[in-house]
Amino acid sequence: MAGIGAPELVIIALVLVLAGCFIGFVIFVSGRVARARRPFDGSVSHGSFDLATKVRGLKSQGRYEQAVLLVRGETGFGEEEARSFVDRA
Structure with a gap:
């Protein structure tokens, strides 16, 4: 061998x-x-205050869909999680 x-x-x-x-x-x-x-637990790691402020500003201007797209882009959330965040902001 x-x-x-x-x-x-x-x-x-x-x-x-x-x-x-x-x-x-x-x-x-x-x-x-x-x-x-x-699942979305209502928190975003860093910069959540800034993101929430931007989302509230977009919502107040009637730009809901743009707020959802912003959240998705900043956090990587899916559609449902992003809409939940925007609704709560």
Whole structure:
């Protein structure tokens, strides 16, 4: 029985690197999916006061849809979460 040579070691190393990349990708994607499915709890991480102020200003001008688009762009919320935020602001 022959030992493991250099070509076999290179193949094993490549398989391990590719497996690590795949696992990292799966973890990244699952985190993004979990964030996207997170229910809106009424809070925005940073700058929520500024965002809420801008939203109230747009609502007072009758620009509801633009307020929703602003919230979606600033927070990454989906349509439903953004409308909920605008309604509460």
